[in-house]
Amino acid sequence: MASSLLNGGENLNLIVRFPPNGHPIFSSNLHNKPITKLSTRKFSVPRCSLSASRPVSQPRFIQHKQEAFWFYRFLSLVYDHIINPAHWTEEMRDEALEPAKLDNPNLKVVDVGGGTGFTTLGIVKHVDPENVTIIDQSPHQLAKAREKEPLKKCTILEGDAEDLPFPTDYFNRYVSAGSIEYWPDPQRGIKQAYRVPRIGGIACVIGPVHPTFWLSRFFADLWMLFPKEEEYIEWFTKAGFKDVKIKRIGPKWYRGVRRHGLIMGCSVTGVKPYSGDSPLQLGPKTEDVKKPVNRWVFLTRFILGTLAAAYFVLVPIYMWIKDKIVPKSWPI
Numbered sequence: 001m002a003s004s005l006l007n008g009g010e011n012l013n014l015i016v017r018f019p020p021n022g023h024p025i026f027s028s029n030l031h032n033k034p035i036t037k038l039s040t041r042k043f044s045v046p047r048c049s050l051s052a053s054r055p056v057s058q059p060r061f062i063q064h065k066q067e068a069f070w071f072y073r074f075l076s077l078v079y080d081h082i083i084n085p086a087h088w089t090e091e092m093r094d095e096a097l098e099p100a101k102l103d104n105p106n107l108k109v110v111d112v113g114g115g116t117g118f119t120t121l122g123i124v125k126h127v128d129p130e131n132v133t134i135i136d137q138s139p140h141q142l143a144k145a146r147e148k149e150p151l152k153k154c155t156i157l158e159g160d161a162e163d164l165p166f167p168t169d170y171f172n173r174y175v176s177a178g179s180i181e182y183w184p185d186p187q188r189g190i191k192q193a194y195r196v197p198r199i200g201g202i203a204c205v206i207g208p209v210h211p212t213f214w215l216s217r218f219f220a221d222l223w224m225l226f227p228k229e230e231e232y233i234e235w236f237t238k239a240g241f242k243d244v245k246i247k248r249i250g251p252k253w254y255r256g257v258r259r260h261g262l263i264m265g266c267s268v269t270g271v272k273p274y275s276g277d278s279p280l281q282l283g284p285k286t287e288d289v290k291k292p293v294n295r296w297v298f299l300t301r302f303i304l305g306t307l308a309a310a311y312f313v314l315v316p317i318y319m320w321i322k323d324k325i326v327p328k329s330w331p332i
């Protein structure tokens with residue numbers, strides 16, 4: 001039962017209830033049992049306004065803008081050919097975009113952290129490319145997007161997901177795939193995901209899920225942010241979205257296994273109920289990208305983060321081999 005529920009493409013609606021004690025309780029449409037009860041204990045959060053449910057000690061070496069910039073300086077060379085086929089297939093992409101309801105070619109859509117345009121290629125199957133904007137902080141990733149024929153008519157911009165250069169109430173859809181894990185302050189990015197669509201517009205954030213297996217969890221937490229499902233729901237709900245839903249996704253050969261985490265593990269959507277900015281108030285940005293950094297500290301963080309990322313090149317290969325040798329009726 002459990003594994004069939006976890007297979008990619010299953011719709012999991014997480015329902016948030018606010019009982020009188022004020023502690024949000026998350027439950028699913030599958031069992032209507034609480035998934036977790038978020039602690040309201042106060043932690044001193046150093047760099048990012050993560051959920052209070054998450055320990056703050058994990059280093060997440062690449063979850064910062066400068067490290068992410070350099071990470072993609074190199075990864076952009078192999079991203080489409082080596083990284084995506086292992087973690088983010090066309091089939092997964094199309095399933096993940098389905099809750100974004102790209103049901104009209106005239107929709108105005110922004111793809112945030114659009115990178116090489118892999119997800120944008122899924123968007124322009126439904127929407128006129130003239131109506132699609134790609135924004136990313138990496139010029140190297142965007143250079144790859146610019147080379148793609150179906151994206152030639154899209155608007156392609158450099159910019160920061162936490163500070164989008166668009167007016168409020170401008171788009172019909174906000175899409176961001178595989179980028180939230182690098183944002184130093186994901187709640188700030190989700191607040192932007194609320195601000196830029198029009199009333200009734202949908203924001204769709206596709207991203208990783210946190211591993212439960214100890215070794216995978218160790219490397220995941222060294223590398224970047226692998227949010228828990230409840231954290232996505234919390235960020236969307238706090239930003240003001242209504243009708244917040246999670247759809248689980250994953251490569252076919254994982255057979256629904258989620259214990260190693262997934263780099264693209266869920267598609268989270270919310271509907272903007274009112275026009276204007278998000279009611280959520282946040283302080284100033286936590287990360288000042290213009291501040292000079294100690295180059296040795298930076299280099300050490302970058303190397304450790306990149307080594308941790310290498311573990312996640314091996315996991316899909318391991319799962320692929322398991323899928324080939326373990327009979328289909330057995331769990332893997």
Ligand SMILES: C[S@@+](CC[C@H](N)C(=O)[O-])C[C@H]1O[C@@H](n2cnc3c(N)ncnc32)[C@H](O)[C@@H]1O
Nearest residue numbers: 113114115118119137138160161177178179182
């Ligand atoms: C894993 S890639 C995903 C690319 C694309 N969305 C896809 O589906 O293939 C992550 C992208 O997020 C971008 N990124 C990371 N932090 C960002 C930020 N703060 N603002 C904008 N883009 C960011 C990176 O440059 C990179 O291109």
